[in-house]
Amino acid sequence: MTTLPEHLSSSSAVSTEAASAAAVGGGNRPSPTYAIVGNPNCGKSTLFNALTGLRQKIGNYPGVTVEKKVGTAWSQHGQPITLIDLPGSYSLAARSPDEAVTRDVLFGRRAETAAPDRILCIVDATNLERNLYLVHQVLDLGRPVILVLNMMDVARASGLAIDASHLEHELGIPVIPCEAVNGKGIVELRMAMSRASLPLPRHAWDVPAEIAPAVAELQAALMEGEGKPALLARAEALLLLTAAGSAAAAREASDVATFAPESRAATVLSHWQSHWRKEGVDWAASLVAARYDAISALCERVVAQRKPVSAADSASAAAHASRSDRIDAVVTHPLWGWLVLGGLMTLIFFSIFTFAEYPMDWIDGSVASFADWVKEALPEGDLRDLITDGAIAGVGGVVVFLPQILILFFFIGLLESTGYMAREAFIMDRLMSRVGLNGKSFIPMLSSYACAIPGIMAARTIENHKDRLVTILVAPLMSCSARLPVYLLMIAALLPGDTVPVASKVGLMLLMYALGTGGAFGFAWLFKKTLLKGEPPLMIMELPPYRMPALRAVARQMLDRAGLFLKRAGTIILSISIVLWFLATYPRAPEGADESGQLAQSFAGQAGHLIEPAIEPLGFDWQVGIGLITSFAAREVFVSTMGVVFNVDDPEEDTTPLREALAAATWPDGRPLFTPLVCLNLMIFYVFAMQCVATVAVVRRETNSWRWPLFQIGYMTGTAWLACFVVYQVGTALGF
Amino acid sequence: MPDSLPNNPSTLPLCQLPAGERGRVLTLAGDAPFCQRVREMGFGEDAVITKLSGSATILCQVGETRLALSHEAARRIRVQVIGPSHSGGA
Numbered sequence: 001m002t003t004l005p006e007h008l009s010s011s012s013a014v015s016t017e018a019a020s021a022a023a024v025g026g027g028n029r030p031s032p033t034y035a036i037v038g039n040p041n042c043g044k045s046t047l048f049n050a051l052t053g054l055r056q057k058i059g060n061y062p063g064v065t066v067e068k069k070v071g072t073a074w075s076q077h078g079q080p081i082t083l084i085d086l087p088g089s090y091s092l093a094a095r096s097p098d099e100a101v102t103r104d105v106l107f108g109r110r111a112e113t114a115a116p117d118r119i120l121c122i123v124d125a126t127n128l129e130r131n132l133y134l135v136h137q138v139l140d141l142g143r144p145v146i147l148v149l150n151m152m153d154v155a156r157a158s159g160l161a162i163d164a165s166h167l168e169h170e171l172g173i174p175v176i177p178c179e180a181v182n183g184k185g186i187v188e189l190r191m192a193m194s195r196a197s198l199p200l201p202r203h204a205w206d207v208p209a210e211i212a213p214a215v216a217e218l219q220a221a222l223m224e225g226e227g228k229p230a231l232l233a234r235a236e237a238l239l240l241l242t243a244a245g246s247a248a249a250a251r252e253a254s255d256v257a258t259f260a261p262e263s264r265a266a267t268v269l270s271h272w273q274s275h276w277r278k279e280g281v282d283w284a285a286s287l288v289a290a291r292y293d294a295i296s297a298l299c300e301r302v303v304a305q306r307k308p309v310s311a312a313d314s315a316s317a318a319a320h321a322s323r324s325d326r327i328d329a330v331v332t333h334p335l336w337g338w339l340v341l342g343g344l345m346t347l348i349f350f351s352i353f354t355f356a357e358y359p360m361d362w363i364d365g366s367v368a369s370f371a372d373w374v375k376e377a378l379p380e381g382d383l384r385d386l387i388t389d390g391a392i393a394g395v396g397g398v399v400v401f402l403p404q405i406l407i408l409f410f411f412i413g414l415l416e417s418t419g420y421m422a423r424e425a426f427i428m429d430r431l432m433s434r435v436g437l438n439g440k441s442f443i444p445m446l447s448s449y450a451c452a453i454p455g456i457m458a459a460r461t462i463e464n465h466k467d468r469l470v471t472i473l474v475a476p477l478m479s480c481s482a483r484l485p486v487y488l489l490m491i492a493a494l495l496p497g498d499t500v501p502v503a504s505k506v507g508l509m510l511l512m513y514a515l516g517t518g519g520a521f522g523f524a525w526l527f528k529k530t531l532l533k534g535e536p537p538l539m540i541m542e543l544p545p546y547r548m549p550a551l552r553a554v555a556r557q558m559l560d561r562a563g564l565f566l567k568r569a570g571t572i573i574l575s576i577s578i579v580l581w582f583l584a585t586y587p588r589a590p591e592g593a594d595e596s597g598q599l600a601q602s603f604a605g606q607a608g609h610l611i612e613p614a615i616e617p618l619g620f621d622w623q624v625g626i627g628l629i630t631s632f633a634a635r636e637v638f639v640s641t642m643g644v645v646f647n648v649d650d651p652e653e654d655t656t657p658l659r660e661a662l663a664a665a666t667w668p669d670g671r672p673l674f675t676p677l678v679c680l681n682l683m684i685f686y687v688f689a690m691q692c693v694a695t696v697a698v699v700r701r702e703t704n705s706w707r708w709p710l711f712q713i714g715y716m717t718g719t720a721w722l723a724c725f726v727v728y729q730v731g732t733a734l735g736f
Numbered sequence: 737m738p739d740s741l742p743n744n745p746s747t748l749p750l751c752q753l754p755a756g757e758r759g760r761v762l763t764l765a766g767d768a769p770f771c772q773r774v775r776e777m778g779f780g781e782d783a784v785i786t787k788l789s790g791s792a793t794i795l796c797q798v799g800e801t802r803l804a805l806s807h808e809a810a811r812r813i814r815v816q817v818i819g820p821s822h823s824g825g826a
Contacts, residue, residue, distance in 0.1 A: 095773060285772075288775040542804075
């Protein structure tokens, strides 16, 4: 390493002492806490799962982890090691809320998380130089670091030879080559993590001479004024200077109020910045350049770009590169890309309708025979009705859709693990820029096809506050998996039996997804034009390399999802069904009233009647109204509610599948209730309406106010009503 | 700059660089956080960038990294044309 400028050497000397103290105090405790840090998509969560045995969600696209996750790994000696998995970040100068989590945990700024004792830096070995930038910033913190070179197999295949032991010698920290996906190197890593003491990084680099005095002065101000330890103060000083622009911008970027605007540090910062502006020094750029200079000098010493070791390696590397190119040439093509996307969606829905039929019939049959068995086994009475008409009808009506949910998540899992998600964002960017957002906002929207909650969380990767808010506002318009049971039930009622070709069911389903997606774009445009005006942000997004789908991870995600779905069925849906049964059964009608008279005057019936005037223009009666009210808890509750409402009719009859019960339902004058137009309208209602308490709660948390979730309920449900009103009125006028 | 053509110092915004051509980044315009992130991701001044395709949204390659840039972002990166890429993609 080159000699440090004099003023910096002195501050470095101070730092080393402080660092040693820190290492003795915290870094070398018997049960240390490790934070996992690295660029997006370099395998942090895969490694976290391998070390902890947990099943943190992983995926081949940026933004899967947006909040820290804590787990426990075990050292070689059986002692617990706390691991914190942090969101991927390119730099500690955070630009988005997820990156801010990483920075704040490392700097010990989060009240609920003590600063980690040690840090595991994961780098993608195929892209060492870029990945080392963040590592370089982390080394500034002066805490014990273990460097993990992940994806060594891919690096080797592309002809990169990284001398890990040389790198270890250069940095003075343990360097562990690893292939996290297939578990190679995990044992060695665990051994390194179990070491009672870890050496401190031998880390020195040349801060540009014109900036070095400012670093020293700022460090001193932060140490004296804010009482920060020497190394942390220096790292923070460098971070403040890396954030370009004004002192205020720097404070904001390094986040907020770690020192007051009138403090000495702020004065020092403004002083130097105005000095450099006069001199024409681009301090932020030259700091980045200085780091990269140090990194590329290091890489020159430890990386040899050599010919692949074998002809097979060489062939596989070339084939891989050209395969990626060929795939990208098609899936990012302005025309073919859209066709591929449309084809994939069709394939997914086609599979949902075709392959789910047998398991679905089986579940339907089993639920019905179970209900019949209970009817025979128990004496007639409220308890029997509660079990058959409340619990079984409600839960069974929803559980029957498990196969479809699994098929949907099978495909989502495949798309996530191959790297296609980021390409979808790429082809969507053009459309997104028309509505004032960019392709990056499409990733949260894509995740919302599974469930709006992870989608809204993934919006944390969006740098611009207004764009993040717009994305959060429109994300629940993307049709989530909880809508699937409603759509499927309505399609079954609308196009009954086997006489209708699958293609028309698929077409109808595609239409609903398109309607929701189109609505999301439309409202994003409207919000960007009115409420949250602003220029479309400049997008830079890394596209991960294609990987073969990790079938185990896909299967695991499907299992997790099935568990989650069944858990909801067994808890929320079961309890709502039971409560609903009571509300639909009491107060008792006078002797002699028929079953529908009983329902009509029950509590649930009264509530349905109460809202009937508002929903009658949409073609819905009070019985459907009960479903609209209960399904505010979660959309699939509509299906279980219909199960309870339409099964209380005939307790003596054998249990019929819900679809058939709906087909038999009528208005008081004998007209069928679920006409094709009404079924269509119900689907449209669920495309737009904000029927999900959990989403409301997450939006409240993510926006930190009640204003936005309430606004969201208002605009979404308002749109749903209006759209249904128009469709029903026009449809009826046209004679449907 | 060993690869540059000294007699042909043609410079273009990245969005106008023809597909398959390489360019060396000369200047970055745009707001400071954007420039800073571009630099931190390793394609600031002097980085060699290959444009793969795209006009509305640009697909390009820098080292081992494949990047998507919106048109507006690519317009703010000025490059000096080096010549066609030899390896096709990377």
